[in-house]
Amino acid sequence: MKKPINQQDRRDFLKATAMLAGGAMISSIPLAGAYASGSDTIKIALIGCGDRGTGAAFQALSTKFNLKLVAMADAFQDRLDGSYQSLSSKFAAKMDVPKERQFVGFDAYLKAIPLADVVLLTTPPGFRPIHFEEAVKQNKQIFMEKPVAVDAPGIRKVLAAAEEAKKKKLNVVVGLQRRYQTNYRESMKRINDGAIGDIMSGQVYWNSGGVWVRPRTANQTEMEYQMRNWYYFNWLCGDHIVEQHVHNIDIANWIKNGHPVSVQGTGSRAWRTGKDYGEIYDNHSIELTYADGAVINSQCRHFEGISNRVDETFQGTKGKIYLSGSNQAIMKDYSGKELYNHNTKGNANPYQTEHDELFDAVSKGEYKFSNVDYAATSTFSSIIGRYATYSGQTIKWDEALASNISLMPDRFAWDANPKLMPDEKGLYPIAMPGQTKVI
Numbered sequence: 001m002k003k004p005i006n007q008q009d010r011r012d013f014l015k016a017t018a019m020l021a022g023g024a025m026i027s028s029i030p031l032a033g034a035y036a037s038g039s040d041t042i043k044i045a046l047i048g049c050g051d052r053g054t055g056a057a058f059q060a061l062s063t064k065f066n067l068k069l070v071a072m073a074d075a076f077q078d079r080l081d082g083s084y085q086s087l088s089s090k091f092a093a094k095m096d097v098p099k100e101r102q103f104v105g106f107d108a109y110l111k112a113i114p115l116a117d118v119v120l121l122t123t124p125p126g127f128r129p130i131h132f133e134e135a136v137k138q139n140k141q142i143f144m145e146k147p148v149a150v151d152a153p154g155i156r157k158v159l160a161a162a163e164e165a166k167k168k169k170l171n172v173v174v175g176l177q178r179r180y181q182t183n184y185r186e187s188m189k190r191i192n193d194g195a196i197g198d199i200m201s202g203q204v205y206w207n208s209g210g211v212w213v214r215p216r217t218a219n220q221t222e223m224e225y226q227m228r229n230w231y232y233f234n235w236l237c238g239d240h241i242v243e244q245h246v247h248n249i250d251i252a253n254w255i256k257n258g259h260p261v262s263v264q265g266t267g268s269r270a271w272r273t274g275k276d277y278g279e280i281y282d283n284h285s286i287e288l289t290y291a292d293g294a295v296i297n298s299q300c301r302h303f304e305g306i307s308n309r310v311d312e313t314f315q316g317t318k319g320k321i322y323l324s325g326s327n328q329a330i331m332k333d334y335s336g337k338e339l340y341n342h343n344t345k346g347n348a349n350p351y352q353t354e355h356d357e358l359f360d361a362v363s364k365g366e367y368k369f370s371n372v373d374y375a376a377t378s379t380f381s382s383i384i385g386r387y388a389t390y391s392g393q394t395i396k397w398d399e400a401l402a403s404n405i406s407l408m409p410d411r412f413a414w415d416a417n418p419k420l421m422p423d424e425k426g427l428y429p430i431a432m433p434g435q436t437k438v439i
Contacts, residue, residue, distance in 0.1 A: 042362055045071035045116035047109045047131055049083035052145055053122030056175070057083070059355040060120060060143070061091045065363045068094055071101045071115040073108035075123075075227060080104060106412040113138050118362060124227075124236040125243060126150045126408060129157040132372075136161045139168055141362050143355065145175040147246045147379040148372070150238035152403040152439070155380045162372035169367040173358040174375035176250045180357065181350035183329040183342040184251070187321060191255060195331060195339055197317030199255050202296040204248035205309040210302030211240075213276045221414050222421060232278025234386070235407035235418060239280040241267075241389070242382040245300035249385070250378035251312045251323065252288060252296045259377045260288035260296075260384070262396045266433070267389030271303045275426040286385045298385060392433030403439035 044067055046057045053074075061067055069087065074080040080102055088095050103111040109131050113119050121131045121144035128148050135142050142165070149155045165172050178184045191199070214229045230236035237243045253259055265286025272282040283301035290296070296314075311324035319333040321340075329342035348356075361368040380401065387395045409418045422428050431438075 040066055042067045042118060042359065043070045043116045044068070044118045044120060045073070045112040046083070046120050046122070047073045047112055048121065048123030048127075048145075049074040049080045050122070052175075053120065054083040054086055055351070056120045056122050056143060056145065056355075057087055058090065059352050060118075060359065061087065061094050062352060063356050063359045065359045067359065068096045070096050071103070071112035072097050073103040073112035075104070075106060075108070077104045109134060113140060117141060118143065118359070121145065124230040125238055126154070126230075126236040129154040129161070132158055133161045136165045136168070136170060139170065141170055141358070142172045143175070143358055144172070146250075146375060147238060147242050147382060148174065148375050149379055149383070150234060150236070150242060151383065151405065151407045152380070152401055153406045154408070155376055155383070155401065158372065158376050158379075162370070162376065165372065166370055171358060171361050171367060171369040172372050173354050173369045174371040175351075175354060176247060176371070176375055176378065177350040177354055178247060178251055178325060179254070179371070179374075180353040181325070181327070182347045183327050183344070184254075184323060186342060187323060187329045187331065187340065188254065190331060190340055191316075191321070194318075196314075196319035196321060196333070198292075199314050199316050200294045202252055202255070202294075202312065202314035204245075204252050204296060204298050204312045206240075206245040206248050206300040207307070207309045208302060209304040209308065210272060210282070211244075215276055216426075223409075223414050223416055223418060226278070226418050226420075229276070229278065232276070232280050233418070233420065234279060235409065235420070237280065238379075238383060239284075239386045240302060241281075241284045241286075241300050241385050242379065245284070245298065245385075246378055246382045247325070248300075248310070248312055249288070249298055249381050250374070252298070252314075253374065253378050253381060255314055256290050256294060256296070258290060259381050259397060261291050262289045262394055263287065263381070263384045263388045264289075264394040265298075265385060265388045266392070269430060275422070275428070279420055279428045279430060281389060281431070284385060284389045286388055288381065288385075387438040390431035390433065390436050391438045393438075395439065400439050405437075405439060 044060055046053055049072055072080055113135055118141040119135045125147045132144055148158045211231055216225050226233045263286055267281040267284035269282050286298045288296045313322050321331040323329050327344040327347045331340040332338050384395050384400050387400055409416055420428055
C-alpha cells in the first residue's frame with residue numbers, strides 16, 4: 001500500500017505534477033526522427049474506422065498543421081469505406097489513402113502503422129494493448145482512445161509499452177478528454193492550491209439510457225457477431241463501467257492523485273437482459289477506497305426512461321466542488337461562499353484540444369505528453385470495479401493487477417470462437433456474485 005501523503009506534502013507534490021497530469025511538457029528536447037518521411041508533412045494512420053475513430057481523424061485533420069492521412073485499417077471493409085467517404089467529403093486535400101493503403105482484417109494494423117509518423121488507435125479497447133505495443137515498437141507518436149485495456153494482462157502490457165515509449169520520447173495522448181477541458185484544468189489548479197482542503201469523499205456518475213445495439217444477422221460467425229456488437233462483450237469493451245464510466249473514475253483518481261487500494265460494490269442486469277446485450281451488466285455501484293482512507297462512490301447505469309446524470313462532486317476538509325463534462329465547475333466553502341464558478345462561454349472543444357496540443361508538440365519535435373500511466377491507472381480502477389460487482393468481493397489493487405485471467409481469444413480469425421459462447425437459446429453466461437471468479 002502506498003504511504004499516504006500528508007496535507008502539505010500532498011499540496012507541494014500536486015503543484016509539481018498538476019501540469020503533467022493535464023498533459024503538459026515533460027521535455028523540450030527535439031525528437032530524433034520526428035517525421036518518418038523526412039518532410040514537413042505529418043503522416044497519420046487511422047487504426048479503427050468506427051464512429052470514434054472517424055471522429056478522431058476528423059479532429060486531427062482539423063488542426064492547423066500540415067497533415068496527411070496516408071493509411072487506414074479496420075477489421076471490416078464496410079467500416080473503412082464509410083469512414084473514408086466521410087473524411088474525404090470534408091478533407092479531400094488531406095486524404096492520401098489509395099486502395100493499396102486501405103487495410104482490412106485482424107492484422108491490418110501491422111500494415112498501416114509503419115507508414116505513418118502519428119497513429120490514431122481507436123478500435124474497440126480489447127485490441128488497444130497489442131496495437132499500442134506495436135506502435136511503440138515502430139517508434140510512432142500516438143493518440144489512443146480510452147480505455148486502454150479490458151483485463152489485468154492487458155494493463156500490464158500497456159504499462160510495459162508505456163515505459164518503452166518514455167525511453168524513446170514518444171508523445172502519447174489518451175482520449176480522457178476531461179484532462180484537456182478548461183473547467184477541469186482550472187478547477188484542479190485551485191484544488192492543488194488547497195482551495196477546498198484535502199479531498200475526503202466524492203461521488204461520480206455516468207447514468208444514462210445506454211448505447212446502440214447491433215442485432216445478429218444471417219450467416220455471421222460468432223466472432224463477427226461479437227465484433228459487430230462489441231459493446232456487450234467484455235473482451236472487446238470491458239463493460240460500460242470500463243468503456244464509458246472510466247471518464248468519471250479518472251477524475252476521482254486525478255483529484256486524489258492516486259488510485260484506489262481496494263474496491264467493493266454491487267451490480268446486475270435489471271433492464272437490459274435479452275440476448276442482444278451479451279454478457280455485461282446494466283448497472284454498477286461501487287466504493288473506491290484510497291490509501292488515506294477517503295472513499296469515493298461511483299455509479300453508472302444503462303436504464304431507459306429515467307433521469308440521467310453524468311458528473312462528479314467532491315468534498316474536501318474546507319469545501320466542495322461540482323464538475324461536469326458540459327463545462328461546469330462550481331466550488332464553494334461550507335458557509336456557502338462561492339470560491340469559483342467557471343464561465344462556460346467560449347470554451348474550447350476538449351476533443352479538439354487533445355489533437356491540437358499533440359500535433360503542436362509533434363510539429364515542433366518536442367516530447368510533451370505521456371498520458372499512459374494515468375490512463376492505465378484509471379482504466380484498471382474501472383476494471384477492478386467490474387471485478388468487484390461481478391464477484392461480490394472486495395478487490396485489492398495489487399492482487400487484481402497480478403491476475404493472469406485473460407479475456408482475449410486464443411486466436412484472431414473469423415472462424416475462431418471467442419472464449420464466451422452462447423447457449424442453445426442464444427443467451428450468454430452472466431457473472432453471478434459469490435460464484436464468478438475474476439482474478
